Amino acid sequence: MGLCRFGRLVKGVGVGRRRPFATSSSAAGGDEMIVRGTGSKSLNLYSAINQALHIALETDPRSYVFGEDVSFGGVFRCTTGLADRFGKQRVFNTPLCEQGIVGFGIGLAAMKSNSQIIFFQLLIRHASRFSSVLSSIVNEAAKFRYRSGNQFNCGGLTIRAPYGAVGHGGHYHSQSPEAFFCHVPGLKVVIPRSPLQAKGLLLSCIRDPNPVVFFEPKVIREGTDITLVGWGAQLSVMEQACKEAESDGISCELIDLRTLLPWDKDTVEASVRKTGRLLRPLDENGLISHEAPVTGGFGAEISASIVERCFLRLEAPVARVCGLDTPFPLVFEPFYMPTKNKILDAIKSTVNF
Amino acid sequence: MMRKSGSTIIKHLKSSSFGLTSWTPKSPLPLAPPSFPQILQIPAAGDFSNFCSRRFESVNAEKTPDSDTTDRNHDQALVFPEGKVKFTPEMRFISETAEERECCYRILDDNGNQILSSNYVEVSKEVAVKMYTNMVTLQTMDTIFYEAQRQGRISFYLTTVGEEATNIASAAALTIDDIVFPQYREAGVLLWRGFTLQEFANQCFSNKADYGKGRQMPIHYGSNKLNYVTIASTVATQLPQAVGAAYSLKMDRKDACVVAYVGDGGTSEGDFHAALNFAAVKEAPVIFFCRNNGWAISTPTSDQFRSDGVVVKGRAYGIRSIRVDGNDALAVYGAVHAARDMAIREQRPILIEALTYRVGHHSTSDDSTKYRPVEEIEWWKMERDPVSRFRKWMENNSWWSDKQELEARNSARKQILHAIQEAEKVDKPPIADIFTDVYDSPSSDLREQEKLLRDTIQRHPCDYPSDFPL
Numbered sequence: 001m002g003l004c005r006f007g008r009l010v011k012g013v014g015v016g017r018r019r020p021f022a023t024s025s026s027a028a029g030g031d032e033m034i035v036r037g038t039g040s041k042s043l044n045l046y047s048a049i050n051q052a053l054h055i056a057l058e059t060d061p062r063s064y065v066f067g068e069d070v071s072f073g074g075v076f077r078c079t080t081g082l083a084d085r086f087g088k089q090r091v092f093n094t095p096l097c098e099q100g101i102v103g104f105g106i107g108l109a110a111m112k113s114n115s116q117i118i119f120f121q122l123l124i125r126h127a128s129r130f131s132s133v134l135s136s137i138v139n140e141a142a143k144f145r146y147r148s149g150n151q152f153n154c155g156g157l158t159i160r161a162p163y164g165a166v167g168h169g170g171h172y173h174s175q176s177p178e179a180f181f182c183h184v185p186g187l188k189v190v191i192p193r194s195p196l197q198a199k200g201l202l203l204s205c206i207r208d209p210n211p212v213v214f215f216e217p218k219v220i221r222e223g224t225d226i227t228l229v230g231w232g233a234q235l236s237v238m239e240q241a242c243k244e245a246e247s248d249g250i251s252c253e254l255i256d257l258r259t260l261l262p263w264d265k266d267t268v269e270a271s272v273r274k275t276g277r278l279l280r281p282l283d284e285n286g287l288i289s290h291e292a293p294v295t296g297g298f299g300a301e302i303s304a305s306i307v308e309r310c311f312l313r314l315e316a317p318v319a320r321v322c323g324l325d326t327p328f329p330l331v332f333e334p335f336y337m338p339t340k341n342k343i344l345d346a347i348k349s350t351v352n353f
Numbered sequence: 354m355m356r357k358s359g360s361t362i363i364k365h366l367k368s369s370s371f372g373l374t375s376w377t378p379k380s381p382l383p384l385a386p387p388s389f390p391q392i393l394q395i396p397a398a399g400d401f402s403n404f405c406s407r408r409f410e411s412v413n414a415e416k417t418p419d420s421d422t423t424d425r426n427h428d429q430a431l432v433f434p435e436g437k438v439k440f441t442p443e444m445r446f447i448s449e450t451a452e453e454r455e456c457c458y459r460i461l462d463d464n465g466n467q468i469l470s471s472n473y474v475e476v477s478k479e480v481a482v483k484m485y486t487n488m489v490t491l492q493t494m495d496t497i498f499y500e501a502q503r504q505g506r507i508s509f510y511l512t513t514v515g516e517e518a519t520n521i522a523s524a525a526a527l528t529i530d531d532i533v534f535p536q537y538r539e540a541g542v543l544l545w546r547g548f549t550l551q552e553f554a555n556q557c558f559s560n561k562a563d564y565g566k567g568r569q570m571p572i573h574y575g576s577n578k579l580n581y582v583t584i585a586s587t588v589a590t591q592l593p594q595a596v597g598a599a600y601s602l603k604m605d606r607k608d609a610c611v612v613a614y615v616g617d618g619g620t621s622e623g624d625f626h627a628a629l630n631f632a633a634v635k636e637a638p639v640i641f642f643c644r645n646n647g648w649a650i651s652t653p654t655s656d657q658f659r660s661d662g663v664v665v666k667g668r669a670y671g672i673r674s675i676r677v678d679g680n681d682a683l684a685v686y687g688a689v690h691a692a693r694d695m696a697i698r699e700q701r702p703i704l705i706e707a708l709t710y711r712v713g714h715h716s717t718s719d720d721s722t723k724y725r726p727v728e729e730i731e732w733w734k735m736e737r738d739p740v741s742r743f744r745k746w747m748e749n750n751s752w753w754s755d756k757q758e759l760e761a762r763n764s765a766r767k768q769i770l771h772a773i774q775e776a777e778k779v780d781k782p783p784i785a786d787i788f789t790d791v792y793d794s795p796s797s798d799l800r801e802q803e804k805l806l807r808d809t810i811q812r813h814p815c816d817y818p819s820d821f822p823l
Binding site: 092149151155 | 564565611627790
């Protein structure tokens with residue numbers, strides 16, 4: 001049910017596709033095409049989130065938005081105007097305590113209220129905060145339904161958090177912790193790549209009958225044609241690499257995963273197996289890119305699954321272009337990042353393997 | 354400049370005692386908070402007029418830009434967000450403890466004699482008999498289930514021995530609409546609410562009638578119907594959740610509160626502090642009921658905290674609190690009754706610390722004689738037993754007889770043995786239940802894994818227990 005709902009809503013804002021759970025590729029009509037087709041106004045990510053929250057609060061009187069710095073509009077301005085419009089009982093600041101916020105949200109959601117938790121980067125990124133939040137999310141939110149045999153659940157709980165490099169973030173403000181959450185059955189993990197996606201996906205998450213962790217990329221650049229597997233803001237870097245690869249005669253298909261748990265294996269597999277429409281060499285090769293450290297990252301999961309399903313079709317090892325296995329190093333950010341040229345080099349060496 | 358001698362400073366440490374307030378039934382009603390007009394009807398009214406709560410004042414910083422932050426009168430004060438703070442030239446630190454330990458509310462002495470009290474909450478004969486019968490059933494269930502674990506028929510068990518009064522009396526003072534977020538030693542609360550012995554047995558025996566589908570350890574009960582949120586093994590995580598649930602009740606203007614149980618060990622967890630703070634700030638109708646039973650598995654309270662127990666922690670968060678004799682069923686009943694009344698009527702959290710003792714081992718995985726003296730256990734068992742104390746009071750009222758005692762114990766024993774036999778006959782949960790309830794509906798990954806598992810079972814049936822329906 002939740003999956004379908006996801007699909008419909010995503011479609012509603014113009015990024016839907018055949019697959020019910022949030023995967024798109026340009027071949028079948030990605031967001032760019034539809035954005036232009038419907039003449040949408042330009043929208044930045046935070047306005048999109050803000051609009052989605054307005055809709056959620058408007059349509060469900062038992063939905064709440066709370067977290068650190070929410071009342072005044074939030075560090076990233078996502079909650080601007082919400083408290084004035086919907087009142088301080090539904091949109092409010094909480095004490096500075098993430099385990100309290102998540103626990104409170106679980107209890108609220110368990111009473112069949114939709115609750116939106118808002119975290120800010122400083123807090124969830126801080127390693128010590130992260131561990132206390134993990135316990136509430138892993139042991140409580142994710143297992144609430146399973147442990148009660150579906151007598152209780154905390155569906156409706158959406159935990160939003162910014163993630164990824166920001167240009168000046170250092171250890172705590174630039175991490176990409178999505179893989180931690182992807183190891184937790186019972187959670188859904190969603191990362192939009194663009195404002196329009198963000199609006200639709202966030203509304204879907206809020207209305208999903210399962211708890212969702214929703215990561216918001218901080219920087220989004222628009223792009224068009226697609227070829228590799230990635231998610232979030234990294235997509236725009238990958239797009240640039242794809243464009244340059246194209247001028248070297250390599251055409252790529254780029255898949256935006258959007259939902260990491262559960263992730264859309266079939267679409268990735270179909271793409272890797274595909275022949276004819278795209279140039280041959282890459283069809284049977286894969287490249288995954290994410291900003292998070294390479295070891296134990298979600299790219300490893302994707303790589304393993306592709307090998308399981310398409311072993312005989314692969315003509316080269318699946319390549320991963322990812323962050324380094326270090327804490328995020330402030331001044332070395334350009335070195336740490338999986339940049340366009342790192343991706344381009346990997347495309348070439350994979351194709352020429 | 355330090356001009357005061359040490360002794361003067363110490364004198365200042367002995368500051369005046371805190372204002373105490375008593376709760377009186379059937380006194381005039383206080384005004385309800387403006388946001389909750391006349392919607393709640395509580396049978397017994399309380400008098401809270403003695404409280405000098407600052408709750409509705411000075412929530413925002415007082416904005417007096419053109420006045421001096423200090424006035425020049427004799428009482429110099431700093432205007433600060435929660436209200437004026439007086440200045441003093443005396444350097445004095447707040448004492449780490451009050452001069453005397455916080456008192457413990459009780460109504461029954463060790464012999465079951467009722468002590469004269471000005472604000473005793475009456476317990477009717479009907480309720481008292483049900484309370485006592487439930488205590489007997491709980492004791493009997495604990496004895497038999499414990500034995501069943503020792504015989505290897507269930508994998509784990511955890512008793513409430515010694516804490517029958519905290520369990521049953523707290524439950525009796527609530528209504529079924531109140532939502533319970535248990536720790537794990539509160540089976541009696543569920544029993545009081547109507548969970549049948551068969552339902553207890555089904556859970557412990559992990560059969561297909563277990564609402565949790567055999568996926569959690571024994572004693573992890575839960576019942577949506579009875580507003581008892583399924584138990585998790587994790588300690589204190591239920592507390593912030595309880596606050597969130599209470600906030601939901603508040604927003605929905607329900608005539609109900611949330612009751613969250615926790616042990617003494619749980620109060621050291623960050624979640625406890627997060628929950629109390631959230632509850633106070635959000636003015637949530639939640640009762641935190643701490644069963645201070647002296648031991649967190651092997652950790653004594655002396656290794657747990659250096660405060661005067663748990664009750665004093667409420668004040669630091671701005672929460673009204675009471676310490677009660679957990680082995681006095683009447684006192685527990687009264688305290689919870691009054692707490693519920695205040696929580697709902699005034700929309701505020703309440704902290705109750707019940708002093709009791711875990712007479713049993715922590716669980717069947719524990720031997721507590723390894724870390725605590727047997728004499729200590731025996732003393733609590735013989736001298737301070739909450740069940741026999743309550744029975745004496747019942748007998749003094751001529752509400753209970755030896756004959757009824759015999760009947761109650763026999764009947765409980767028979768019913769429990771029957772429930773166990775029945776539970777053992779019921780099938781194990783089907784294989785499909787491994788995969789349900791991870792999400793509202795299984796993801797494609799889970800469906801694929803289920804298919805793989807079924808194929809493997811078919812190929813290697815000998816590897817798997819045969820009593821699980823495919």
